[in-house]
Amino acid sequence: MEPIRLAVNGRTDIGQVREENEDSIRWYSDQEQPFAYVIVADGMGGYSGGATASQIAxxxxxxxxxxLLGDIFLSCSPQQQQLMLRAALIESINSANQRILDTKDTRPQFSQMGTTLVVAAVWQDFLIVAHIGDSRAYLWNNYGLQRLTRDHSVVQEMIDSGQLTPEQAQESQVRNHITRALGVSKQVEPAINSWTLTEDALLLLCSDGLTEYLDDHTIERVLATHRPALESVYLFIEDANRLGGRDNISAGILEFSSRSEAIMTPAEDAITLKPKKDDVTVRKS
Known part of the structure; x- marks a missing residue:
């Protein structure tokens, strides 16, 4: 296998209107092992509540x-490592959900809080993405832009059923209504998918404060042309603020580099957890 190089960068911004930044972002790239991740959470729930929920997540x-990268993990086979990474994501999402619920029980002023979540982790050439809500993950390579997540939102369901076009969804009065979030109920259902990366690629994770203003074509143009690629996060936030900045804005970039030339292919164990019929609907403030 050719040597893999991973690099990350991220930024969050309060925007032009909000009095508080309810987004949280984390990013990391290991200095010795080919392991990196980006986490974006977009909180909701009134003064300080959303910020608390997203920070907990x-x-x-x-x-x-x-x-994750202890002696046991490093001694396992690649397939076992992929399963361990998936298990760590599921366990951590359940733990974050419970921590938010516990905080709501002890602090009544946060009774309405919750958060979206999107996380992308790369180990070697294995990419796994988990998300809840309408924060997104994109992948760009020489074949163009691919959205790796499908919003858990009312407007996405309306698009899927043919009631709205994507363009109409941008103007919909219910575009901020999400159908899944962390911290709402005991059971939490992330969508989880995994892929094998087999050529150079850029991953973008962002909150809806970015995608409210920048469509997929604009995002693709920036990722394709702006270099150094990791500095795209500053341009994305600058553009969203220039266009109105009505919400907090977060963007994280993960850069995957190898010398292998092929397309990104789905991992054999890629899954998406199906939504239940009793999904709740939550309006983000």
Whole structure:
């Protein structure tokens, strides 16, 4: 296998309107092993509540992922390592959900808080993405831009059923209504997918404060042309603020480099957990 190089960068911004930044972002690239991740959480729930929820989620996942690369993990086979990474994500998401619920029980002023979450982790050439809500992950390579997540939102369901076009969804009065979030119920259902990366690629993770203003074509153009690629996060946030900045804005970039030339292919064990019929609907403030 050709040597793999991973680099990350991230930024969060309060925007032009909000009085508080309810987004949280974490990013990390190991100096010795080909391991990196980006975490973005977009909180909701009134003054300080959203910021608390997103921070709990981001800190919890960061703690689990930072503790992954121990002797046992490094001694396992690649397939076992992939399963361990998936298990760590599932366990950390459940833990974050419970921590938010516990905080709501002890602090009544945070009773309405919750958060979206999107996380992407790369180990060697294995990419895994988990998300809840409408924070997104994208992948760009020489074949163009691919959205790796499907929003858990009312407008996405309306697009899927043919009631709205993607363009109409941008103007919808319910575009901020999400159908899944952390900290709402005991059971949490992340969508989880995995891929094998077989050529140079850029991963973008972002909150909806970015995608409210920048469509997929604009995102693709920036990722394809802006170099150094990791500095795209500053341009994305600058553009969203220039166009209105009504929400907090977060963007994280993970750069995957190898000398192998092929397309990104789905991992054999890639899965998406199906939503249940009793999904709740939550309106983000």
């Amino acid at each position: 981001a800190d919890t996942l960061q703690h689990y992922l930072n503790g």
